[in-house]
Every structure is written in C-alpha cells, then in structure tokens.
Amino acid sequence: RIFAFQGSDSLEIYIFWHSFQQKHEKSDKIFSSLPVEIVDKLPHPPFFKNLPKETQEQIKQIRRDKSMSWHERHQKIHAIIDALPDDIRPHHPPPGRHRGPPRGGELPPGFEEVLPEDIMQKVNDIRQNSALSDEKKQEKVEDILSSLPVEILEKLPLPPFFEHLPDPVREKLTQIHRDTSLSWRERHRKIFDIVESLPEDQRP
Template sequence: MQTLAVLLALIACACAQHGPPHRLPKDLPPGFADILPPDVVAKMRAVHRDESLTGEQQMEKIHEIMNTVPDSIREKLPKPPGFDRLPAATRAELDKIHRDKTLTFHQRHEKIKKIFDALPPHLRPPPPPPPPPTL
C-alpha cells in the first residue's frame, strides 16, 4: 500500500500542478502482483483497465482497495523510483500518512502535496508523462 499510495500520490501531486489526473497504466507497478493477494490483484487490474473511469476515479478506487490490504503485506511492496533519495524524515512522514486509513484519497493527496511542495526542487517528483495519443 505504501508504495502504491506513494506512487499514486506522486501522480496526484504532479497532476495537481500540471492538470487533471491521467489514467493509470493498464497494469500494476512491477512486483505488486507477486506480493498482493490474488483477489486484490484482480480487483486492481480491473480498475486499471476500466475505460469508463477517469484518472481520479481510478485513483480513488485503488485507494479503497489498498485500504483493505493488511499493513504486513503493504510494507513488502516495492517503493516507487526516487523514494530512497528522499530525506529520512520525509520518508517517515510519507509512511505515516500512508498507514493512516482514516484519510480519504483527497486528504492523503493534500498532505502528500504539502510535503512535496516543501522539498527542494531537485527532490520533488517530476511531472507525469503526457498521456499517449488517441487514435
């Protein structure tokens, strides 16, 4: 959960600065399917592939699904690229936010955005890539 939540938060944070959220990739981040229970993987893949959902709706649904995953499993998920470059205090703050299941997706997004906005520019997440062209 922490990794996916951080990844989603990074995307949400960048999108807040650079426009509406883009849709999620068609599949889970590398390593997630190996760690998460099969039923969770199936639910998350369904959200990732659901063309009727906006990017924000996808992120909200993933947030809801991940809140059902035990902390012991979420802690095993791979961290997003660049997480290890963050100062230890920042990583601890992010971990605390991601463990707080009382937060809504939007509340979590706002708290994480505040943390990233306070970082020096070279440590902030890059903006998301543009969406692929539609035919």
C-alpha cells in the same frame, strides 16, 4: 500510475499528477456550482447538433441537474451517447488525443507482485469492466488500495524518489503512505504537500 517513472524524473511526474488532479477538482467545483441559466449558455460539443432531438433534450436536462457534480453529469452524458446505435453515435477521438496522466486502474510498479490474489482479482475485474470510465476504474482501484491493512501496505514498494529524501522526511512520508485513517488519494495529497514545502536543497 504516478510512480511508473523511475529515477530523477519521478518527483516531477508526481508533482505534475497532483497539480493536474487539483486543477481538475477545482474546475469541477466551479462548473458544478453554476446556475442553470449560465449552464444553458455553455457551448455543446460539435457533434451535439447531429444527435436525435430527444437525445439532445435528454443531455440538456442532465447538464442542468444540480443534484450531480459536473463530472457526474458528463459521465451520464457519455453513457447515453455510448448507448446510441452505431449509425447515429458520434465517433470518439482517435487514440492518443487524450491529454493528461494515464488512467484506467493502473497500479504502481511492483504492486501486482505483492498484493494478495483475491485483491488482484478485484482489481482485474475493475480494469476489464467496459461499463466503467477510466476515471471510475481508477477511483474503484484507489478504494481497494485505501482499504488494505497495514501488513500489506508495509510490503508495497515506496515511490522511487523517497530514497533521495532526508531520513526524517522519508520516515514521515512512509508513515503517511501507510496511514489507514486516510484514503489512498488523501495520503498522496499529504505527501505531495510535504514534498512541495521542503527547501529546494532537500528535494530529490
């Protein structure tokens, strides 16, 4: 998904995505660590007051559950709301309101042509699973990419901006891109950190 952009903008999109991801993870850690007495003071969404009392209470209990991360709590709350009858379920925001990078199990360009049929079947099953949130779909697809053997990784197209990097840097990033000891997300974080640390005249 972060490599869907070609040309000179590809690095900017890459940096934008990782900055977004890091901020999201930091925020999740902060909210996950809040004590219950502070969580209880946080405002609920506007539609909350229109929900049935038992649903309101259920949501309150989930928000207080420190055995889950803040993100996991919200996923559970969304699942409860989605399961409500149509006449009492709050409407979701119209399409296009969502801010941030695209989600939902998207693959970088060229991957579908390279990945084996059985792998693509798993990816498509995840994409079509309406019980999963877009973020959960992306996580599951990244898990699949993390498990790919080196012989398949070597066939995957590299991010477009790699070709503009100095040869030693490109070789180093290519090795990280194919490092099966790291998860897919860890590889891209490491690549991002290296690109960010380059002198300005070496950045693509």
